[in-house]
Amino acid sequence: MNALTGTGTLVRLALRRDRVLLPVWIAVFVLMAVTSASATKGLFPTAESVVQAASVMNGTPALVAVYGRIYDPTSLGALAMLKALGTGAVIVGILSIVLVVRHTRAEEDAGRLELVGSGVVGRWAPLTAALAVVVGADVVLGVLTAVAVAAAGLPVAGSVAFGLAWMSVGVAFACIAAVAVQVVRTARAAIGLSMALLGVVFLLRAAGDTADVAGPRWLSWLSPLGWGQQFRPYAGDRWWVLAITLAFAVVVAAVAYLLVSRRDHGAGVFPERLGPATAAPSLRGPLSLAWRLHRGVLLGWTIGFVTYGLMVGSVADSIGSMMGSAESQEMLLKLGGRDVLTDAVFAAMFGLLAVIASAYGVLTSMRLHTEETAGRANPVLAAAVTRARWAMSHVWVALAGTALLLVSAGLAAGVVHAVQTGDGGQVGRVLVGALVQVPAAWVLTGVVVTLFGVSPRLAAAGWAVLVAFLLLGELGPLLELDQWLMDFSPFAHVPRMPGGTVTAAPLVWLVVVAVALTAAGLTALRRRDVA
Amino acid sequence: MTAAIALSGLRKSFGRTSALDGLDLTVRAGEVHGLLGPNGAGKTTTLRILLGLLRADSGTATVLGGDPWRDIATLHRRLAYVPGDVTLWPNLTGGEVIDLLGRLRGGINTTRKAKLIERFEFDPTKKGRAYSSGNRQKVALISALASDVELLLLDEPTAGLDPLMQAVFEDCVAEIRAEGRTVLLSSHVLAEVEKVCDRVSIIRHGKLVETGSLTELRHLTRTSVEADLVSPPDGVVTLPGVHEAHVSGTHLRCQVDTDQLDPVLRALTGLGVRGLMCRPPTLEELFLRHYEVNR
Numbered sequence: 001m002n003a004l005t006g007t008g009t010l011v012r013l014a015l016r017r018d019r020v021l022l023p024v025w026i027a028v029f030v031l032m033a034v035t036s037a038s039a040t041k042g043l044f045p046t047a048e049s050v051v052q053a054a055s056v057m058n059g060t061p062a063l064v065a066v067y068g069r070i071y072d073p074t075s076l077g078a079l080a081m082l083k084a085l086g087t088g089a090v091i092v093g094i095l096s097i098v099l100v101v102r103h104t105r106a107e108e109d110a111g112r113l114e115l116v117g118s119g120v121v122g123r124w125a126p127l128t129a130a131l132a133v134v135v136g137a138d139v140v141l142g143v144l145t146a147v148a149v150a151a152a153g154l155p156v157a158g159s160v161a162f163g164l165a166w167m168s169v170g171v172a173f174a175c176i177a178a179v180a181v182q183v184v185r186t187a188r189a190a191i192g193l194s195m196a197l198l199g200v201v202f203l204l205r206a207a208g209d210t211a212d213v214a215g216p217r218w219l220s221w222l223s224p225l226g227w228g229q230q231f232r233p234y235a236g237d238r239w240w241v242l243a244i245t246l247a248f249a250v251v252v253a254a255v256a257y258l259l260v261s262r263r264d265h266g267a268g269v270f271p272e273r274l275g276p277a278t279a280a281p282s283l284r285g286p287l288s289l290a291w292r293l294h295r296g297v298l299l300g301w302t303i304g305f306v307t308y309g310l311m312v313g314s315v316a317d318s319i320g321s322m323m324g325s326a327e328s329q330e331m332l333l334k335l336g337g338r339d340v341l342t343d344a345v346f347a348a349m350f351g352l353l354a355v356i357a358s359a360y361g362v363l364t365s366m367r368l369h370t371e372e373t374a375g376r377a378n379p380v381l382a383a384a385v386t387r388a389r390w391a392m393s394h395v396w397v398a399l400a401g402t403a404l405l406l407v408s409a410g411l412a413a414g415v416v417h418a419v420q421t422g423d424g425g426q427v428g429r430v431l432v433g434a435l436v437q438v439p440a441a442w443v444l445t446g447v448v449v450t451l452f453g454v455s456p457r458l459a460a461a462g463w464a465v466l467v468a469f470l471l472l473g474e475l476g477p478l479l480e481l482d483q484w485l486m487d488f489s490p491f492a493h494v495p496r497m498p499g500g501t502v503t504a505a506p507l508v509w510l511v512v513v514a515v516a517l518t519a520a521g522l523t524a525l526r527r528r529d530v531a
Numbered sequence: 532m533t534a535a536i537a538l539s540g541l542r543k544s545f546g547r548t549s550a551l552d553g554l555d556l557t558v559r560a561g562e563v564h565g566l567l568g569p570n571g572a573g574k575t576t577t578l579r580i581l582l583g584l585l586r587a588d589s590g591t592a593t594v595l596g597g598d599p600w601r602d603i604a605t606l607h608r609r610l611a612y613v614p615g616d617v618t619l620w621p622n623l624t625g626g627e628v629i630d631l632l633g634r635l636r637g638g639i640n641t642t643r644k645a646k647l648i649e650r651f652e653f654d655p656t657k658k659g660r661a662y663s664s665g666n667r668q669k670v671a672l673i674s675a676l677a678s679d680v681e682l683l684l685l686d687e688p689t690a691g692l693d694p695l696m697q698a699v700f701e702d703c704v705a706e707i708r709a710e711g712r713t714v715l716l717s718s719h720v721l722a723e724v725e726k727v728c729d730r731v732s733i734i735r736h737g738k739l740v741e742t743g744s745l746t747e748l749r750h751l752t753r754t755s756v757e758a759d760l761v762s763p764p765d766g767v768v769t770l771p772g773v774h775e776a777h778v779s780g781t782h783l784r785c786q787v788d789t790d791q792l793d794p795v796l797r798a799l800t801g802l803g804v805r806g807l808m809c810r811p812p813t814l815e816e817l818f819l820r821h822y823e824v825n826r
Contacts (some may be wrong), residue, residue: 376618
């Protein structure tokens with residue numbers, strides 16, 4: 001028996017488990033790419049309109065920071081696929097991370113790998129099987145995307161480069177996750193660590209892409225997400241970048257194999273420390289328990305949001321000077337000067353942050369489902385704790401955490417902006433821009449509580465609702481959907497701040513909706529059986 | 532005597548599978564009551580209804596005079612529960628969980644807790660994910676046993692414990708009985724129920740099959756008798772209540788209905804007894820017989 005014995009069986013097991021998940025997410029990605037490719041074509045009928053849009057994109061640091069740079073302003077393909085290349089690659093990375101962890105550390109956590117490992121299974125087989133499945137999925141995703149986008153009418157070479165870009169980002173993060181699951185001890189921590197790394201390399205790319213010619217543009221080259229951009233689909237099609245991503249993947253995967261040969265089953269790289277023999281007096285009720293369970297993750301998210309806020313705050317002001325062309329300067333003056341554009345950047349950035357913060361709310365309130373199915377809700381509910389009190393303990397953390405994230409990002413952005421402009425009043429203005437997003441983000445937590453109240457299995461549909469709201473906001477205008485349809489998204493009702501006028505009514509309504517959804521969920525929870 | 536738990540006509544089904552099919556059960560205050568049944572008999576479902584985690588489809592359930600579905604917060608201050616499959620929060624230590632669960636219940640007796648930790652030889656400083664299933668069980672047990680509650684609901688509490696720890700558990704239950712508190716203990720480990728329980732209810736397919744004290748239940752069963760006699764026991768074999776008789780010369784081996792023991796023994800002494808071995812039925816036999824009868 002060698003270290004790889006049993007890999008084939010484990011691959012088949014993984015494919016059997018993911019027989020719905022994998023085809024669905026590959027299909028969603030291909031669809032997303034095709035939608036971007038075909039929808040954008042109609043929006044820019046002339047070559048001039050393409051060049052104009054591309055120069056606005058490249059001239060807006062906030063957009064460059066989020067999506068990346070357009071390397072050929074005359075290329076319709078580069079313009080059409082910019083968002084898909086930037087945002088899509090990040091999501092491919094996230095999914096690759098989640099999948100690798102799901103088939104490695106999560107199995108180990110659950111004790112199933114112990115059962116599998118006692119069979120005729122080599123030491124490297126579980127990791128190899130997980131990587132084979134995820135890398136294979138990324139390759140299939142890349143191929144299908146390239147074919148579909150080319151079929152939608154974009155140049156073939158560029159489409160292949162685009163598919164390769166997505167694939168290589170996915171493979172890179174699959175390998176990063178393969179190391180993370182060896183280093184830390186739980187699936188949750190492995191996902192956290194990998195996501196934190198993804199955040200770091202995103203910021204490296206954002207910093208490198210927004211730097212001017214003399215600045216540290218090389219930063220982008222330190223980031224797997226940057227490599228994805230450097231394939232430059234439809235704008236040069238640089239195939240040789242594939243060599244970098246493959247070399248990176250091989251080296252990182254080698255580290256994972258080295259670690260897996262050295263650690264004990266169920267352990268991480270660092271030995272487990274002992275903890276206190278008695279609970280601190282503060283650990284006394286459901287809420288303090290929930291806080292204890294969520295605080296580490298919330299800290300990580302807060303660091304991410306503060307970093308993002310600092311970044312947004314520092315690029316927002318550079319906008320005026322970056323708008324080089326005479327036309328755009330003129331357009332700016334018509335709109336009311338530099339401040340208006342800066343405000344618009346803040347509003348757009350906080351709009352994106354609100355969606356991410358609502359994902360925190362979804363993740364945190366979904367913990368109710370995990371606690372129930374893992375049997376950890378039982379001992380709490382068997383004590384003198386009502387269902388509503390137990391559920392609200394996690395919901396409070398979700399709601400307060402969502403608000404905390406947006407406030408900390410708003411404060412960070414506001415303070416940096418105030419320092420740069422020398423205007424202390426900017427702190428409050430920018431902070432308000434983040435604050436108005438809070439009620440919309442809360443609605444998602446309410447949605448999850450309602451679903452969970454009806455049935456724990458439904459709670460996961462909260463992600464689908466979040467993605468639907470996100471797509472309504474991102475693709476709705478592209479597809480020219482009716483306003484009433486787009487109004488389903490709570491994020492469509494947020495006043496654009498700073499710069500706009502705060503109208504209380506939509507904010508109050510969003511709070512009412514969030515409260516009503518939560519209350520409905522609690523009522524339903526009181527009536528059903530607890531697993 | 533008042534009833535700590537009274538269930539009547541309890542029905543509960545999950546989709547098309549019926550877990551409880553008209554269950555009746557009475558647990559008197561101050562007794563240790565064993566809920567005995569094979570896997571899937573409905574033991575855990577019964578306990579979860581008593582905890583208000585599940586709502587019965589029909590029938591009535593009373594726990595400590597209250598409605599388990601409605602009066603959760605007040606009832607749960609007066610009872611403690613040990614689930615059959617204990618899962619812990621991976622990043623909390625065993626000691627923290629013991630304290631937390633006690634406090635959620637409304638308080639924990641710290642001296643008793645310290646004593647229990649010592650008796651169960653439990654290390655409270657490890658993180659939840661580091662414990663074996665037996666040690667996870669100890670967390671729930673220590674927390675429940677250390678609380679000053681009136682009623683303990685224990686779902687297969689010794690499943691993961693080694694024999695030494697099972698003995699410690701049996702001592703603890705005996706102490707609780709001496710304090711006049713009530714215990715409902717589900718199990719398929721017959722020896723354990725035999726050692727600690729005053730009364731037993733046997734359930735199968737969600738129905739009560741038999742209930743009573745161990746002595747009462749034994750009335751319904753047979754004693755095995757083995758005798759060395761002076762003369763061949765031909766007449767004895769045909770007496771009422773004698774079953775499965777095997778005779779070889781003057782040696783007799785048979786099963787006797789426990790309420791027919793007296794006439795059979797008289798007949799045997801009439802023949803002259805050289806040696807006699809009587810064995811009361813084990814709960815095992817009692818259990819198996821119920822299944823044979825009802826199969």
